[in-house]
Amino acid sequence: MHITVKLFATFRVGRFAAQAREYPEGTRIADVVRDLHIREAEIGTIMLNNRHAEPDQQLNDGDNLSIFPLVGGG
Amino acid sequence: MDKILRVDMSALSTRIETVPAAWAGLGGRGLTSTIVAAEVPPTCHPLGANNKLVFAPGLLTGTPAANSGRLSAGAKSPLTGTIKESNAGGTAAQMLARLGIKALIIEGLPEADKWYSLHVSKDGVTIQEETELVGKGNFAVIEAVEARLGKKTGVLTIGPAGELKMTAANISVKDPDSKIRSHGRGGLGAVMGSKKIKFISIDDQGAPGVKIADPEKFKTAARTFAKALLDHPVSGEGLPTYGTNVLVNILNEAGGLPTRNFSTGQFAGAEKICGETMHDTIVARGGKPKHGCHAGCIIQCSQVYPDKEGKYKTSGFEYETIWGFGADCCIDDLDDIAEADNVMDDLGIDSIETAVMFAVAMEAGVLPFGDGKGVIRLLREEIGKGTPLGRILGNGAGSVGNAYGITRVPVVKNQGIPAYDPRSVKGIGITYATSTMGADHTAGYTIATNILNVGGYVDPLKKEGQVELSRNLQIATAAVDSTGMCIFIAFPALDIPECLPALIDMINARFGIALTGEDVTNLGKYVLKTERQFNIGAGFTNKHDRLPEFFYTEPVAPHNAVWDFTDEEIDEYWNF
Numbered sequence: 001m002h003i004t005v006k007l008f009a010t011f012r013v014g015r016f017a018a019q020a021r022e023y024p025e026g027t028r029i030a031d032v033v034r035d036l037h038i039r040e041a042e043i044g045t046i047m048l049n050n051r052h053a054e055p056d057q058q059l060n061d062g063d064n065l066s067i068f069p070l071v072g073g074g
Numbered sequence: 075m076d077k078i079l080r081v082d083m084s085a086l087s088t089r090i091e092t093v094p095a096a097w098a099g100l101g102g103r104g105l106t107s108t109i110v111a112a113e114v115p116p117t118c119h120p121l122g123a124n125n126k127l128v129f130a131p132g133l134l135t136g137t138p139a140a141n142s143g144r145l146s147a148g149a150k151s152p153l154t155g156t157i158k159e160s161n162a163g164g165t166a167a168q169m170l171a172r173l174g175i176k177a178l179i180i181e182g183l184p185e186a187d188k189w190y191s192l193h194v195s196k197d198g199v200t201i202q203e204e205t206e207l208v209g210k211g212n213f214a215v216i217e218a219v220e221a222r223l224g225k226k227t228g229v230l231t232i233g234p235a236g237e238l239k240m241t242a243a244n245i246s247v248k249d250p251d252s253k254i255r256s257h258g259r260g261g262l263g264a265v266m267g268s269k270k271i272k273f274i275s276i277d278d279q280g281a282p283g284v285k286i287a288d289p290e291k292f293k294t295a296a297r298t299f300a301k302a303l304l305d306h307p308v309s310g311e312g313l314p315t316y317g318t319n320v321l322v323n324i325l326n327e328a329g330g331l332p333t334r335n336f337s338t339g340q341f342a343g344a345e346k347i348c349g350e351t352m353h354d355t356i357v358a359r360g361g362k363p364k365h366g367c368h369a370g371c372i373i374q375c376s377q378v379y380p381d382k383e384g385k386y387k388t389s390g391f392e393y394e395t396i397w398g399f400g401a402d403c404c405i406d407d408l409d410d411i412a413e414a415d416n417v418m419d420d421l422g423i424d425s426i427e428t429a430v431m432f433a434v435a436m437e438a439g440v441l442p443f444g445d446g447k448g449v450i451r452l453l454r455e456e457i458g459k460g461t462p463l464g465r466i467l468g469n470g471a472g473s474v475g476n477a478y479g480i481t482r483v484p485v486v487k488n489q490g491i492p493a494y495d496p497r498s499v500k501g502i503g504i505t506y507a508t509s510t511m512g513a514d515h516t517a518g519y520t521i522a523t524n525i526l527n528v529g530g531y532v533d534p535l536k537k538e539g540q541v542e543l544s545r546n547l548q549i550a551t552a553a554v555d556s557t558g559m560c561i562f563i564a565f566p567a568l569d570i571p572e573c574l575p576a577l578i579d580m581i582n583a584r585f586g587i588a589l590t591g592e593d594v595t596n597l598g599k600y601v602l603k604t605e606r607q608f609n610i611g612a613g614f615t616n617k618h619d620r621l622p623e624f625f626y627t628e629p630v631a632p633h634n635a636v637w638d639f640t641d642e643e644i645d646e647y648w649n650f
Contacts (some may be wrong), residue, residue, distance in 0.1 A: 006321050008320075009320055009350060010315070025085060044527050045527050047327045050329045052533070056574075069312065071321070072313065072528055073375070074394075074515060074519050
């Protein structure tokens with residue numbers, strides 16, 4: 001299935017900003033995180049289709065997945 | 075011995091006062107709000123003789139505590155009609171604290187149609203007539219004051235916007251590089267302009283410095299505190315690398331990035347203006363991605379943004395400014411936004427109010443959405459010159475909405491709503507509605523917990539937990555704003571258990587007292603209630619603690635969210 005993966009801030013370094021990627025049915029967010037060699041402990045926020053999400057959530061074809069380290073400002 | 079400096083612009087006289095016992099334990103916002111509430115009639119005209127402009131460094135300012143160099147400015151706001159505290163970095167706060175000046179109170183109005191400057195030194199404060207710098211921009215003022223009095227002189231100044239008493243005018247503070255930080259919100263520049271003070275210079279030669287009652291205890295606590303700031307990923311890595319502008323992408327992904335005058339929640343041009351792009355642009359042009367707004371800042375969220383030739387363009391280039399001109403005005407050119415930021419620094423006008431205002435002006439057809447060059451032209455030619463149109467624009471979003479009959483005007487208590495849509499980030503809506511300051515994200519920054527997973531997580535799209543979250547953060551913020559600390563210490567304080575106790579230990583070691591966490595919470599409550607009492611006296615009721623009607627009736631994409639709190643639910647905020 002097609003998943004659009006977007007990375008932000010330091011997660012882009014040595015990886016990418018946005019990419020359309022292929023994953024098998026049943027893939028969970030945590031599987032994508034592992035595939036990208038991101039340590040779960042470094043993750044601040046995950047958003048799946050503009051909603052906050054957890055690593056154990058399953059993905060569906062056409063999903064937009066955004067992964068952020070802990071960031072802040074204001 | 076700490077002292078109060080009082081300047082009477084009606085009599086053109088000054089005096090040094092001892093600090094009343096009731097004020098001794100206060101600093102920063104706690105002190106400015108206490109003084110304004112005690113001495114300013116709440117129904118006075120903000121630009122009249124009865125308003126007072128108060129500056130106060132925080133409780134820890136002038137000590138070696140990291141990030142403690144913020145200055146509070148307070149008065150009755152000409153923009154909101156409420157009490158106002160606006161705090162800023164720069165060099166002035168630490169100089170005032172080292173001089174033992176607990177507060178500088180400026181009252182009255184001069185009779186003659188003349189401009190003045192104030193000079194603060196170890197001997198007190200003096201008033202001089204000023205002619206040369208009247209009408210000049212802030213950069214020219216700083217340059218001239220340094221030429222007259224020396225490079226190290228501290229400067230608080232107003233630009234043309236303040237001289238023209240525009241309600242979006244700010245007070246600019248010289249930073250360590252002779253550039254500008256701002257007491258941005260609430261039109262305090264107009265209050266300074268009404269008192270005919272073009273600038274205040276500060277000379278801290280011979281200053282007694284800040285005495286610390288228990289230096290050993292202070293040193294230990296300061297070390298723990300600084301370690302927490304450096305260890306937390308937000309204050310230790312994210313902010314110094316990408317600045318506050320790192321937020322463009324996360325708010326855009328969350329659908330909470332107000333776009334096209336708050337008509338939708340995502341901006342197609344986000345990638346062009348985001349913190350990641352800004353960082354790469356700064357590095358490629360040889361600028362500085364990290365920079366502190368005051369000596370002793372170890373977070374370094376500021377930056378120096380150069381133009382295409384590598385020359386200084388702006389600094390302190392913040393998310394809210396970039397969001398406002400970017401997403402809200404649909405300008406996807408970071409260089410145009412940087413130019414506008416530089417012009418606003420020079421004119422001395424709040425970059426949040428002005429950005430929100432321009433989006434309303436675009437909706438009104440004054441200029442097209444996305445017209446970055448038009449914004450720069452209107453800033454220089456209309457606002458900067460005080461033309462009739464410039465005065466309408468320079469009085470903020472509400473003023474433009476009134477002048478052009480626009481109903482989608484994002485303001486609370488007439489102050490522009492910043493960078494987070496309250497329909498899709500509901501906690502911040504409670505802060506906008508209930509803050510004693512008018513719409514102010516910094517008053518209770520629920521974005522931390524609604525969006526960033528700092529201090530836990532409260533779902534931004536649901537109502538549950540938002541009132542309590544906003545209340546707790548507003549209480550904590552009012553206390554932190556009294557210490558002279560940068561508000562970004564809240565990120566580690568929310569997550570790292572040693573951080574807040576270390577902050578309290580530093581206050582205790584500085585004054586030789588024994589405050590508990592509960593005392594600090596009570597300080598925050600006291601500050602909020604004091605400010606609210608002033609606002610009630612000025613005629614504000616719970617009916618003013620509401621968001622504009624369009625937030626209730628216009629769903630915002632992508633979540634099709636509306637603002638759906640009842641009046642009773644909002645009013646529950648004040649139940650403490």
